[in-house]
Amino acid sequence: xxxxxxxxxxxxxxxxxxxxxxxxxxxxxxxxxxxxxxxxxxxxxxxxxxxxxxxxxxxxxxxxxxxxxxxxxxxxxxxxxxxxxxxxxxxxxxxxxxxxxxxxxxxxxxxxxxxxxxxxxxxxxxxxxxxxxxxxxxxxxxxxxxxxxxxxxxxxxxxxxxxxxxxxxxxxxxxxxxxxxxxxxxxxxxxxxxxxxxxxxxxxxxxxxxxxxxxxxxxxxxxxxxxxxxxxxxxxxxxxxxxxxxxxxxxxxxxxxxxxxxxxxxxxxxxxxxxxxxxxxxxxxxxxxxxxxxxxxxxxxxxxxxxxxxxxxxxxxxxxxxxxxxxxxxxxxxxxxxxxxxxxxxxxxxxxxxxxxxxxxxxxxxxxxxxxxxxxxxxxxxxxxxxxxxxxxxxxxxxxxxxxxxxxxxxxxxxxxxxxxxxxxxxxxxxxxxxxxxxxxxxxxxxxxxxxxxxxxxxxxxxxxxxxxxxxxxxxxxxxxxxxxxxxxx
Numbered sequence: 001x002x003x004x005x006x007x008x009x010x011x012x013x014x015x016x017x018x019x020x021x022x023x024x025x026x027x028x029x030x031x032x033x034x035x036x037x038x039x040x041x042x043x044x045x046x047x048x049x050x051x052x053x054x055x056x057x058x059x060x061x062x063x064x065x066x067x068x069x070x071x072x073x074x075x076x077x078x079x080x081x082x083x084x085x086x087x088x089x090x091x092x093x094x095x096x097x098x099x100x101x102x103x104x105x106x107x108x109x110x111x112x113x114x115x116x117x118x119x120x121x122x123x124x125x126x127x128x129x130x131x132x133x134x135x136x137x138x139x140x141x142x143x144x145x146x147x148x149x150x151x152x153x154x155x156x157x158x159x160x161x162x163x164x165x166x167x168x169x170x171x172x173x174x175x176x177x178x179x180x181x182x183x184x185x186x187x188x189x190x191x192x193x194x195x196x197x198x199x200x201x202x203x204x205x206x207x208x209x210x211x212x213x214x215x216x217x218x219x220x221x222x223x224x225x226x227x228x229x230x231x232x233x234x235x236x237x238x239x240x241x242x243x244x245x246x247x248x249x250x251x252x253x254x255x256x257x258x259x260x261x262x263x264x265x266x267x268x269x270x271x272x273x274x275x276x277x278x279x280x281x282x283x284x285x286x287x288x289x290x291x292x293x294x295x296x297x298x299x300x301x302x303x304x305x306x307x308x309x310x311x312x313x314x315x316x317x318x319x320x321x322x323x324x325x326x327x328x329x330x331x332x333x334x335x336x337x338x339x340x341x342x343x344x345x346x347x348x349x350x351x352x353x354x355x356x357x358x359x360x361x362x363x364x365x366x367x368x369x370x371x372x373x374x375x376x377x378x379x380x381x382x383x384x385x386x387x388x389x390x391x392x393x394x395x396x397x398x399x400x401x402x403x404x405x406x407x408x409x410x411x412x413x414x415x416x417x418x419x420x421x422x423x424x425x426x427x428x429x430x431x432x433x434x435x436x437x438x439x440x441x442x443x444x445x446x447x448x449x450x451x452x453x454x455x456x457x458x459x460x461x462x463x464x465x466x467x468x469x470x471x472x473x474x475x476x477x478x479x480x481x482x483x484x485x486x487x488x489x490x
Contacts, residue, residue: 001176007245008213008222009174013187015166015197016138016205017060023137023164024051024094031203035143035157043137043162045090050291053078057135057164058297061101062305064166064196065133067312068187070105072302076134078289087140087156095136095167097286101295105130108314110332111182123328128183129171138163160204166197172211172222177241184208184234189313193338201233208234210241213258214248223252224260229275231265240265244272316341324354333362339377350387353394360390364404368411380414381407389417396430396477397421430477432484435468438476439484442467453489461485 001007021028025042041049065072079097107128112120140161146152168187174180188206191197199206213225226244231237243265248258263272311319313335320331320341334344344361348354361376365386369379389410393403398421409420421427429435442464443450453460461482468481 001245002249004217005214005249006217007175007177007241008172008215008225009177009180009241010172010211010225011168011170011174011180011183012209012211013168013184014138014207014209015064015168015187015191015199017057017064017164017166018195018197019054019056019060019164021054021056022162023054023057023135024162027162029163030159031205033159035155036159038159039161044158045088051094051289053292053295054164058295059305060164060196061133061135061166062297062302063194063309064168064191065102065105066305066309067190067194067196068105068130068133068168069107070102070130070133072102072297072305073099074297074299074302075099076101076295078135078292078295079286080289081136082285083283085139085142086154087142087158087161089140089158089161093137093139094289094292096134099294100132100134102134103132105133107186109183109186110314110317111179114178123332126179126182128173131169131171133166133168136165136167137161138165172213177238177245180210180241181234181238184237186313188234189336193313194310204232207232208237210237210244212241212244212248214245214252224258226258226260226272227262228272229262229264236265236267239267239270240272243270247272310338313338313341320344324348324358326354326358330358330362334358337376339375343376343379343383346383347387347390350384351390351394353390356390356394357387360386360407364407365411368408372411380412381410385410385416392417392421396428396479398426398428399474399478402426402428402474425475427475428477429472429475430480432480435472435476435480435484436488438468438471439464439481439488442471443488450489461489464489 019029022043025040027038027040027043030038042051062072076096077099078094080092081095081097082092084091107130109126109128110123111126112123114120138160140156140158143155143157144152170183174183188199191199197205201207208231210228210231211225212228213223215221215223226248228237228240228244231240244263251258259277261277262275264275266273317331317335320326320334321328326334335341344357347357347361351357365379365381369375374380389403389406392398393400398406406417406420406424406426409415409424410417413420446464446467449460449463464485465478465481468476468485469478
């Protein structure tokens with residue numbers, strides 16, 4: 001960013017709640033079904049059809065709100081947001097306005113500076129103000145086809161109309177595109193963590209928008225902002241914000257100024273382009289939805305929702321560092337997904353070796369999971385079985401090199417470490433008397449090397465270790481072999 005300027009960025013996230021049916025009717029939530037196959041008079045907005053609130057939306061909304069540090073309001077009101085789009089048959093959206101489901105939140109995230117290649121460094125905590133999270137229905141989807149200079153057609157698929165959304169709105173607390181990037185990734189993770197949303201941007205069940213303006217350092221007033229819409233990946237969002245910051249600075253310095261408008265990210269040309277002028281709240285003519293009573297939740301419901309909340313990623317990150325003495329990079333990778341964090345903690349406790357557990361999971365197991373398209377939640381190797389393998393290495397039953405071979409076989413076959421070790425005959429020899437027999441034989445057959453070693457050529461120890469390992473068919477414990485050799489050779 002050019003010196004003397006600062007960016008002011010606020011974020012809006014629309015997260016689809018993980019219900020089986022829509023927010024105001026019983027139609028199924030679908031992805032990839034035949035267009036307009038999951039619709040009914042309610043989500044089509046036909047005359048006389050009345051909405052009925054899906055109770056599951058409230059349960060998941062409460063989980064999402066608490067995961068984001070928001071206060072759940074005992075009374076909230078649904079309103080009609082009036083505007084015309086072809087994918088909204090009623091001509092209005094049922095949303096919330098002046099009395100949202102939750103508000104006044106404070107969320108702590110981890111954010112980092114980035115170098116030119118986007119590599120993170122200097123991670124630190126940042127507190128974000130969350131203005132509100134309200135509940136609403138989604139619109140349908142417009143599908144356009146046709147090439148320039150040819151006939152163009154537009155279609156409307158209303159399968160998505162009525163899907164429950166949680167809209168999360170922040171204060172304008174971000175000062176860089178990378179802070180916004182880290183925030184969206186944090187929100188995605190915690191929503192998945194508590195089971196409130198799949199938060200999969202590829203499926204469109206998490207969408208983000210950024211409100212971006214710039215001002216001179218030291219200014220306190222906000223200048224006109226631009227809303228960046230339809231950002232379908234976190235990386236595209238970061239690039240769009242970065243471009244928009246530079247565009248606006250140039251516009252202000254040239255005297256051209258910035259119009260308050262909505263813009264889209266054009267990935268092909270790596271720039272933003274105008275979509276439409278930005279509406280204000282007055283343009284939507286909000287008024288309370290007459291067909292729905294105020295939504296009231298009890299203090300007992302709110303307390304029960306809090307009691308059911310799992311430990312959240314940031315808390316677990318700090319605990320892993322403190323309780324298991326993990327470095328930040330290992331701990332942050334292990335809490336990237338709830339299943340992975342739980343897999344690690346079980347392994348660490350069962351094996352009694354937290355650091356080795358982290359290494360085996362992040363290097364050996366993750367390689368197999370990534371190659372097979374699995375996750376910790378679908379791993380053919382259970383945490384208990386991996387713990388057994390780690391114990392085998394720690395006790396000297398097998399070597400670390402052998403254990404890597406065993407892990408691959410465990411992953412492919414689903415067998416336990418004990419079964420694989422037995423089938424492959426890999427059990428390591430750690431008995432001192434048994435290893436002494438191999439050592440005595442090697443020393444007797446290599447007197448020239450023995451004299452050279454005792455004459456000061458210490459590098460020959462590696463030769464003797466290799467010969468013992470060869471004689472034992474790789475089963476001798478290298479640590480015990482080294483100890484016996486040093487004693488025998490003097």
